[in-house]
Amino acid sequence: MDLNDTARVREPRDAVEYRLGTVTDITYAPHSTYIRRLRLRFPTGDERSYTTDQITGCTREDDHTALVTALTSVCRSLRDACRIANDYDEALSTDIVCLAMTILDIARDRLDAELDLDAVDNPATDAPADRGQP
Numbered sequence: 001m002d003l004n005d006t007a008r009v010r011e012p013r014d015a016v017e018y019r020l021g022t023v024t025d026i027t028y029a030p031h032s033t034y035i036r037r038l039r040l041r042f043p044t045g046d047e048r049s050y051t052t053d054q055i056t057g058c059t060r061e062d063d064h065t066a067l068v069t070a071l072t073s074v075c076r077s078l079r080d081a082c083r084i085a086n087d088y089d090e091a092l093s094t095d096i097v098c099l100a101m102t103i104l105d106i107a108r109d110r111l112d113a114e115l116d117l118d119a120v121d122n123p124a125t126d127a128p129a130d131r132g133q134p
Contacts, residue, residue, distance in 0.1 A: 001026070001057055007040060008058040009050065016046050020058060025049075068113045075100055075115060 001007065001023055009017040021040030024047060029036050038055060041047045078100040085093040107113050 001035070001038060001052075006058055006060070007038070007055040009040075009055055011054070016042050016044050017048075019043050020060075020063065021048075021055075064111060064113070067111055068107065068115065071103055071107050071111075072115050074103055078103070 003023055003026065005023045006020050007023060008020060012018045019042045021042045023038050024041045025039035026035055027037040027039075027049075028034060035052050037049045037051060039047055039049045040055065078096055082093050082096040082100070085096055104115055107115050
């Protein structure tokens with residue numbers, strides 16, 4: 001990693017550590033290029049030091065990909081919930097459909113991403129196969 005690279009804490013302990021940090025200082029081992037510690041500045045202004053095994057390099061593009069993946073997973077879960085709710089309470093099913101549509105709109109408008117609707121609509125892509133209705 002280099003100065004001004006961005007990174008995330010692998011195992012966040014508090015809300016600050018869930019944020020994307022910027023490398024502000026690098027401490028090398030004496031007479032070596034081995035990095036002992038990296039100092040991150042978070043958007044909150046907090047600065048903390050970590051060893052290289054405590055953080056992972058992460059860019060905004062990585063975050064974008066993770067968000068698209070997470071929202072796709074949410075839509076799959078909502079699809080399954082909607083199928084169950086349809087038999088339980090039709091109004092609840094309608095509300096869940098509205099929620100799923102809102103998430104699809106957010107992905108399109110805020111992330112400039114169209115979620116893979118084939119993956120969302122295809123039960124064969126869900127894993128494990130025995131986790132509810134197809």
